Amino acid sequence: MKWFWCVFFAFWPLVAVVLCAIAPSMGWWLPGPAASPLGHRIDDLFYMILVITTITFVGTQVGLAYVLFTGARRTDPDVQEKTWFSHGSHELEVIWSTVPALVLLFIALYQLNVWAEYRVKDAFPKKDMESVLARLHQKRTARDSIALAEVTARQFEWRIRYPGFDAEGNLLPLQEDPQPTDLYAVNDLHLPANAPVMINLKTQDVQHSFFLPDLRVKQDAVPGLVIPVWFEAEHIRSYPLLCAELCGWGHYKMKARFVAESDAGFLNYLRNLHSQQNYDGVQQKADDGDE
Amino acid sequence: MSSIAITHDAGAQSHQPAEDGIDRLALLKQVYKFSTDHKVIGIQFLLFNLVMLMVGGALALGVRWQLAFPWEQVPIFGHLVAKNISMGGQISPEFYTMLFTMHASVMIWLVIIPVLAGAFGNFLIPLMIGADDMAFPLLNALSFWLMLPTAFFFAMALGLGGELSGVRGGMDGGSAQGWTSYPVLSALKQASPGSEAGQFWWLMAVNCVGVSSMMGSVNYMTTIINMRAPGMTLFRMPLTIWSMFITAILQAFALPVLTATGFMLMMDNTLGTCFFVPSGLVVNNAEPTLGGGQSLLWQHLFWFYSHPAVYIMVLPAMGMVSDMLSCTCRRPIFGYKPMVYSLAAIAGLGFIVWGHHMFISGMNPALGMTFMVSTIMIALPSAVKVFNWIGTIWGGRPEFNCVFLNCVAFVSMFIVGGLSGIFMAAVPVDIYIHDTYFIVAHFHYVLFGATLFCVFGGIHFWFPKMFGRLMNETWGKIHFFLTFIGFNGTFFPMHLLGIAGMPRRYADPYLHPYLEHLLPLNQFMTICAIIMGFAQFILIGNFLWSCLYGKIAGRNPWRANGLEWSAPSPPGHGNFDIPPIVYRGPYEYSDPDHDSDFWPQWEPPVVRPKKPEPPADQ
Numbered sequence: 001m002k003w004f005w006c007v008f009f010a011f012w013p014l015v016a017v018v019l020c021a022i023a024p025s026m027g028w029w030l031p032g033p034a035a036s037p038l039g040h041r042i043d044d045l046f047y048m049i050l051v052i053t054t055i056t057f058v059g060t061q062v063g064l065a066y067v068l069f070t071g072a073r074r075t076d077p078d079v080q081e082k083t084w085f086s087h088g089s090h091e092l093e094v095i096w097s098t099v100p101a102l103v104l105l106f107i108a109l110y111q112l113n114v115w116a117e118y119r120v121k122d123a124f125p126k127k128d129m130e131s132v133l134a135r136l137h138q139k140r141t142a143r144d145s146i147a148l149a150e151v152t153a154r155q156f157e158w159r160i161r162y163p164g165f166d167a168e169g170n171l172l173p174l175q176e177d178p179q180p181t182d183l184y185a186v187n188d189l190h191l192p193a194n195a196p197v198m199i200n201l202k203t204q205d206v207q208h209s210f211f212l213p214d215l216r217v218k219q220d221a222v223p224g225l226v227i228p229v230w231f232e233a234e235h236i237r238s239y240p241l242l243c244a245e246l247c248g249w250g251h252y253k254m255k256a257r258f259v260a261e262s263d264a265g266f267l268n269y270l271r272n273l274h275s276q277q278n279y280d281g282v283q284q285k286a287d288d289g290d291e
Numbered sequence: 292m293s294s295i296a297i298t299h300d301a302g303a304q305s306h307q308p309a310e311d312g313i314d315r316l317a318l319l320k321q322v323y324k325f326s327t328d329h330k331v332i333g334i335q336f337l338l339f340n341l342v343m344l345m346v347g348g349a350l351a352l353g354v355r356w357q358l359a360f361p362w363e364q365v366p367i368f369g370h371l372v373a374k375n376i377s378m379g380g381q382i383s384p385e386f387y388t389m390l391f392t393m394h395a396s397v398m399i400w401l402v403i404i405p406v407l408a409g410a411f412g413n414f415l416i417p418l419m420i421g422a423d424d425m426a427f428p429l430l431n432a433l434s435f436w437l438m439l440p441t442a443f444f445f446a447m448a449l450g451l452g453g454e455l456s457g458v459r460g461g462m463d464g465g466s467a468q469g470w471t472s473y474p475v476l477s478a479l480k481q482a483s484p485g486s487e488a489g490q491f492w493w494l495m496a497v498n499c500v501g502v503s504s505m506m507g508s509v510n511y512m513t514t515i516i517n518m519r520a521p522g523m524t525l526f527r528m529p530l531t532i533w534s535m536f537i538t539a540i541l542q543a544f545a546l547p548v549l550t551a552t553g554f555m556l557m558m559d560n561t562l563g564t565c566f567f568v569p570s571g572l573v574v575n576n577a578e579p580t581l582g583g584g585q586s587l588l589w590q591h592l593f594w595f596y597s598h599p600a601v602y603i604m605v606l607p608a609m610g611m612v613s614d615m616l617s618c619t620c621r622r623p624i625f626g627y628k629p630m631v632y633s634l635a636a637i638a639g640l641g642f643i644v645w646g647h648h649m650f651i652s653g654m655n656p657a658l659g660m661t662f663m664v665s666t667i668m669i670a671l672p673s674a675v676k677v678f679n680w681i682g683t684i685w686g687g688r689p690e691f692n693c694v695f696l697n698c699v700a701f702v703s704m705f706i707v708g709g710l711s712g713i714f715m716a717a718v719p720v721d722i723y724i725h726d727t728y729f730i731v732a733h734f735h736y737v738l739f740g741a742t743l744f745c746v747f748g749g750i751h752f753w754f755p756k757m758f759g760r761l762m763n764e765t766w767g768k769i770h771f772f773l774t775f776i777g778f779n780g781t782f783f784p785m786h787l788l789g790i791a792g793m794p795r796r797y798a799d800p801y802l803h804p805y806l807e808h809l810l811p812l813n814q815f816m817t818i819c820a821i822i823m824g825f826a827q828f829i830l831i832g833n834f835l836w837s838c839l840y841g842k843i844a845g846r847n848p849w850r851a852n853g854l855e856w857s858a859p860s861p862p863g864h865g866n867f868d869i870p871p872i873v874y875r876g877p878y879e880y881s882d883p884d885h886d887s888d889f890w891p892q893w894e895p896p897v898v899r900p901k902k903p904e905p906p907a908d909q
Contacts, residue, residue, distance in 0.1 A: 002691040009699055012775075016707075016783055027808050028787035042719045049717060053710040060677060060706050067685040068699065071620065074688045083881035083888070084686025088626035088679070096678045097629075101671050107717060108667040112660055114719040119656035155482075155575065205574040206476040207586060209651065209726060213792035213805065216723040222653045223475045223586045224569025240805055244726040244794045246469045248476060248483040249384040252797035 002072045010065035013057065020054075031213050035239065036232045039216035041114050049107060124230055125196045132195040135263050136171050138163075144173035147228060148191055150200045153208035153221045156250035158241065160185045165274055171267070174200070176226075183273040189241060190269045191233070193260035198230040209245035212258055220245055233260035315759030318861045319838060325436065327428035328864055332435045333414030334757055336405055337750075339438055341831060343401040348824045350394035355781075357382045357390075359810075359817035361799045385460075385484055387798040388467035392485070393449050395470035396493065400500045401442060403738055404600070406746055407607035408507055408542070409435065412535045414753065416511055418855035418862065419532050421520025421871040421893075426513040434506035437499055444496035448489050457488030466493035469796060471593060474567035474586045478559040481577040486560070494557045501550045508542035511535055520854065522873030526631070527892070529853055529877040530624065533631050534610025537638045541599045541606070544642070549596035552589060559584075590652055594645035602641040604738055606634060608745035609676060612698045614877070615745075615752050616680060618851040619695040620687025621888050623878040626679045633672035633679075640669040650721045659718050666716040673709045677702060688881075693767035694849075697748030700775055704740025708733060711786060726796075729789025735782045747771065747830065754834075755848045759860040760841030763833050770829040777823025781816050788812065850889045852877050857893045 023029050034040045074081050116123045129146045150161040163174040164181030172181060191197045201210050203221035210229060211218045219229045233239065243254035261269060314320075321331045322338060349368075356365055362381055369380030382390070413431065417424055425431045447456045450465035458464045467485030468477040476482045477490050515536045519528070528536075558564040567589045570582025617624040624630060646654065646662035680702045689695050711733040715721045724730065747770070754762045793800050793809055800806045847856040858867050871893045879890040885897075 002689075005691045005696060005699075008772075008775075009703060012703070012779060016779075019783065020787070023787050023790075028784070028791055028812060030790055031792050031805050042723055045717060046714070046720045046723070049714055049720060053713055057706060057710055060681065061703065063681050064684070064699070064703060064706075067681055067687075068689070071684055071687050071689040072691070074686075075690065082883070083622050083688050085622065085881050085883055086625070086686070087623045087878070088629065088682065092678075092682070093626050093629045093675070097671065097675055100674045101668075104667045104670055104713075105664075107713065108664045111663060111717045111719050115656065115659060115663070118719065118722065119659065203572075205572050206479075206482050207473055211726075211794065213723075218651050218722050218725055220652045223572055224582070225587075225653055227653045240803055242794060242803060246388070246473070246476065246796045249388050249467065249485075249798070251388070252384065252799050253802060255802055 002075070006065065006068045006072050009068055010061070013061035013065075017054070017058065034214070034216050035234050036215040036217070037234070038114065038118060038232065039214070042216045045111060045114060048110070052103065052107065118230075121228065124198070124228075128196045129198055129230065132192055132197060132263075133173075135195075136192070136267060138171040138173055139166065140173040145176070145200070147174050147198045147200045149189065150174060150202060151189065151210060151221075152202045152204050153210070153243065153247070153254070154204040155206065155248050156243070156254045158187050158189070158210075158254065158256045159204070160189050162270055162273065165270070169271075171270070183270060183277060185273060187241075187256035189256065189258045190261055190266055191258070192263050192266045193233045193236045196230050196232040198228055201227045201229050206247050207245050208243045208247045208254065211242045211244035212239055213242070214239045215258075218244055233258070236260055236262055236265070313759060313859070315843075315861065316838065317863070318757060325432060327424070327432045329413050329417050329425045329428065329431055330757070330862060330866075332431050333410050333412075335435050336409035336413060336438070337411075337757075339435075339442075340402050340406040340410055341834070343397055343442070344406075345827060345831070347394055347397035347402055348827060350390050350397065352820060352824050353382060353390045354387070354394060355817040355820045357387050357798060358800070359814040361801060382798075383463055384798040385463040385467060386465075388469075388483075388796065389450065389462060389465035389485055389489070391796060392467050392469050392493075393445065393465065396448075396466075396496070397445060398738070399470060399600075399604070400497065401438070401445065403604045403742055404500075404504065405438065407604065407611075407742065408504065408511070408535070408538060409438075411531075411611060411746075411749055411753070412507065412511060412538075412607065414757065415531055415855060416514055416535055417518070418756070418858060418866060419529050419853050420515060420518060420523055421854045421867065421873065422514060422518035423865040423867065425510050426518060427510050430506045431510050434503045434510070437503035437506070441496045441499045441503065444492045444499060447492035448496060450489060452492075456492065458492070459487065460484055465489045468493075471597070472556070472589075474556065474559065474589045475569075475572060475574065475580075478556060478567050478586075479572075479574050479577075479580070480560065481575045490560055491557065494553050494560070498550055498553045498557075501546050501553070504542050505546050505550075508539040508546070511539035512543065515539070520871045520873050523854075523892075524873075526628070527873055527876045529610070530613040530627070530630055530634070531607070531610040534606045534608075534634055537634050538603050538606045541603055541638050541641065545596045545599040545603075548592055549600075552592035552596075555592075556589065587649075587652060587654060590649050591645070591654075594648045595642075598645040598648065599638075599641045601734075601737075602637055605742050606637065608701065608742045609634065611749050612680065612701045612745050613683070614853065615694050615748055616683050616698045616702075617878045617880065618752075618849050618889075619692065619698065620684050620689045621880045622683065622687040623880055624679070625682030625685070626675075627876065627878065629675055630679055633675045636672040637669060640665060640672070644669055647716055647721075650718050651725050663716060663718045667713065670709060670713055670716070673705075677706055677709065693751040693762070693764055693771060694748045696768065696771050697744045697751065700744040700771070701741050701748065704736050704744060704778075707783075708736030708740055711736065723792075724789050726794055727789035728785045728793050728795060731795055732782050732785030732789060735785070740778060740782070744774075747774070750830075750834070752849065753855075754837065754841075755844035756855055756858075756860050756862070758838050758841070759844060760837055761844045761848060762837040762841055766829055766833040766836075770826055770833065773826035773829070774823055777819045777821075777826060780819030781823060784812050784816050847891075850887075852879060852889055852891045854892055857891065 034043045152159045162183040163172040201221045208221040217231045239258045241256040241258045364380040448466040450458045450462035464484045466489035555566040565584040567586045568584045572580045644666045647666040873892045881888045
């Protein structure tokens, strides 16, 4: 029976590794390659950790299997080999403390850049964001917000506020407080693709979390805070947008989409919103009366 | 000297008749009494925790049912509670959120923490250090009896109290904020049905269990510091005692924060204070909140307790596994002092890593960096421990009994739980996997895979000391086999679900097209979970059967070194018939200078006639 258990403990890590190896082909893996430059770097970090942990996993499980097999052999009646009477080894302790320490420290320090770029305001790609706004011909001063939309979560939907247009049809900057010219949408976030864009994330009631799985973006929406979040979609298409923080019984149905558009497409979308929201029910322009 | 020598008798192989005058169920017969005997209290905790394990497991199976067969009628239980579930035996989303909230709450506060500190801590600490009881026996008894109001409050939080308890809508109105109970969801009654009376009862339970833990913690520290037998120096203490000691310190420092913050939340919830509620929130069209509070404050305070609590849930298991592995492998623990120091390092670092639960919460990103470095570094002492456990098996003569199998499973599962922790400790990767099933996989590998396998092993190992009989090995192995297969079948695929981006706490993830194809995998996991759940009946059955009919064990059936094995099985009131004196550390197995392959702590050194020394070469 002891051999059965040795094989048992050696076998399951094998199953685990095989399962992970076939997982991508079964669809049990990342939902497609990352769709944003930052997402690629997050994926790279993920794979780096995966390689290191897989090596450690296999190494320790092989070690465990080895000590189990040799230990089981030692209990065979005909084996004379004695139990190893030892209270430990200082050298080994030093080796297996310092080597993991160095690896772990490397992992930790290697992550910092990506994190800083994603979250630390000073490290945001501000220039690129401003150039997008310039491409959209936004009438702005240097003091205006570079956010293109305000996303407000509430039980159980996402409300989106865009800046509107002035009388000449120029895009206005997003103000902190709602403006009469603002445009609104629910569960449908449109933003330009292929450029870093920023949103202001808020919540109207409880805590929510803004989650774009394909872009590897997640940020909690915290009551009382306005949190800037930036991301860059690489493809012009629609991406799922979900809530990732328990917000009540309807948590699972905060389903929305994020549509990455070309610059022109984005402006078109806003113009459409604008005409919808300013539609007064009159089909044709009223005559001036001087005909 | 000779009188001490007879205290270790031949052990399990001695088949005394049952009528040898020893009442083996002496401790069990007192469980309904208000006993101040630490052994009775330990067994009271153990039985209570086993019952709660089944309750928590049933709640988990409800969760698994909904994930595998969403919106389908629940078998068996669906009819029983159909009155409470408005949808005729279906699991409603409110009911689902209640299920996972109460599953976590019951498992954490009524199973994992009390089974380690309460059951094994109480039973083992005085026995292992050679004391006749705890320092404060009455306080000890109170710490158990406070578990009953806790269970009552949790039952109310579950919605079992009906309208009388103020919970409207039966179990659909049960506490449903997740075990982390983040405000504002938990602070405002209008935020969800479970935030009304359910939340109040939940907070009552958590505060009550906190008081119970604190009583235990004070008691353990005092007992371990003051009541060790002569010769039991700190570095001759078994690692179980070291880990219990360090856990007690952790509890003493972390718990007051939870208790304080629990009362703050209770005031927010019932009196309308605004510790955690900022102004101007419009929740469900109610009046805007007055506010002035900060909801992130709760997260900081809660995790300041709950992260150390994660270690409270695993450190004692680490100590117990060290003792059991050393004994079953018949060799000294590898690196005793590194084991002690790494326990202390985990506990110390455990206080400065709480922010890793809040990487995406919007706290200052610079904090995220420091918390990441400290979190990743906590993997180091854990790694040292794993290497030392493997080193302990290395070169030993393991007997493949239930104790050993469960301990190996502990090590094997802890490796997975530790390694998956690195992914979420790395902040950028955590951005993606935070609040997905990857996290769920991680903490189940640590809390179930590690801690519960240790508890199963511990039950088999110390059962003879509790009831004077051994548990049945065959059924123990069947239980282990089914639990291990069921466990891995349930929880390993959760890593993959998390990587695929499936968020936690979704009543119906398949609403989202990119998760639809995960349904078959979830169904497989649920089948495994059902196997694992029902396998626990084997443990309970084996436990009860062995209490009455198990093979009779002597004082020291495992031929182990710890002081607890010098006492009778079960020990009478006051524990030791011969006051123990400690001569050596607890891990002197297979010493070539000793005739037997174990050398108990209480056995005096043999004075050998001195061999004639070789002439000094001069």
